[in-house]
Amino acid sequence: MSATINAPAKLTISLRVTGIRSDGFHLIDAEMVTLDLCDTLTIAEAEKSSLSVSGPFAKGVPADSSNLCLAATKFAQRPASIHLEKNIPHGGGLGGGSADAAAVLRWAGISNAASTVTLGADVPFCLRGGRARITGIGENIEPLPHLDLTFTLVAPPLHVSTLAVYRTWDELGGPTGEGLNDLEPAALHVEPKLKWWREQIMSLTGTVPALAGSGSTWFVEGERDDALVELIGEGAVVHVARTRKAM
Numbered sequence: 001m002s003a004t005i006n007a008p009a010k011l012t013i014s015l016r017v018t019g020i021r022s023d024g025f026h027l028i029d030a031e032m033v034t035l036d037l038c039d040t041l042t043i044a045e046a047e048k049s050s051l052s053v054s055g056p057f058a059k060g061v062p063a064d065s066s067n068l069c070l071a072a073t074k075f076a077q078r079p080a081s082i083h084l085e086k087n088i089p090h091g092g093g094l095g096g097g098s099a100d101a102a103a104v105l106r107w108a109g110i111s112n113a114a115s116t117v118t119l120g121a122d123v124p125f126c127l128r129g130g131r132a133r134i135t136g137i138g139e140n141i142e143p144l145p146h147l148d149l150t151f152t153l154v155a156p157p158l159h160v161s162t163l164a165v166y167r168t169w170d171e172l173g174g175p176t177g178e179g180l181n182d183l184e185p186a187a188l189h190v191e192p193k194l195k196w197w198r199e200q201i202m203s204l205t206g207t208v209p210a211l212a213g214s215g216s217t218w219f220v221e222g223e224r225d226d227a228l229v230e231l232i233g234e235g236a237v238v239h240v241a242r243t244r245k246a247m
Contacts, residue, residue: 002044007103010095014180034129035241046081055086068101076108091159093213098122130246157235165214
């Protein structure tokens with residue numbers, strides 16, 4: 001029997017980098033929320049794990065052992081056949097890969113969120129979901145009261161490497177972001193085209209957008225998709241998303 005499981009995206013509303021551990025991992029203090037934008041996974045028991053990918057954002061998503069879905073089956077010691085319907089923009093800073101891994105872990109009955117940080121810094125939060133303050137390298141989750149919030153997401157046709165952004169943040173001397181995201185200066189350095197997108201969103205909405213995590217997605221609060229519709233012609237995905245409660 002197969003099971004169909006949703007994998008909700010996450011949005012990092014604020015992110016401060018508070019230090020670096022001796023092993024090189026960055027310490028953060030962030031607020032994250034779960035969104036109603038979801039990937040969908042169809043999972044069945046199997047003798048050997050396998051993965052297939054389809055959907056509007058399947059392009060560029062690896063289906064080999066580098067995919068966190070397969071890493072999650074190994075972590076849980078539950079081989080599975082997985083089909084992933086990719087609805088969350090790939091490489092947009094919305095935690096799609098971590099959300100997919102968390103969905104596999106929920107299917108496998110894994111509930112110890114902190115232990116899953118070895119798979120990725122966002123996996124513990126994605127396993128629990130809701131709204132929370134995240135500290136450490138992602139393993140410390142302090143649940144916060146649910147708020148009904150709406151955000152308009154603008155995902156440009158750009159892929160920004162989280163690893164490259166953190167490395168650049170180090171090279172720049174650990175800058176503090178002008179807004180609520182300390183990684184924004186480094187992300188703009190890694191991918192200068194992000195600045196153009198920020199300026200377009202600001203011009204069309206009159207609001208300075210915030211960068212989701214390490215990028216490349218920008219977001220503004222409220223339902224502003226009508227104002228941003230012309231950016232679809234530039235190759236962006238414009239999506240209105242709402243917060244959802246913990247799993």
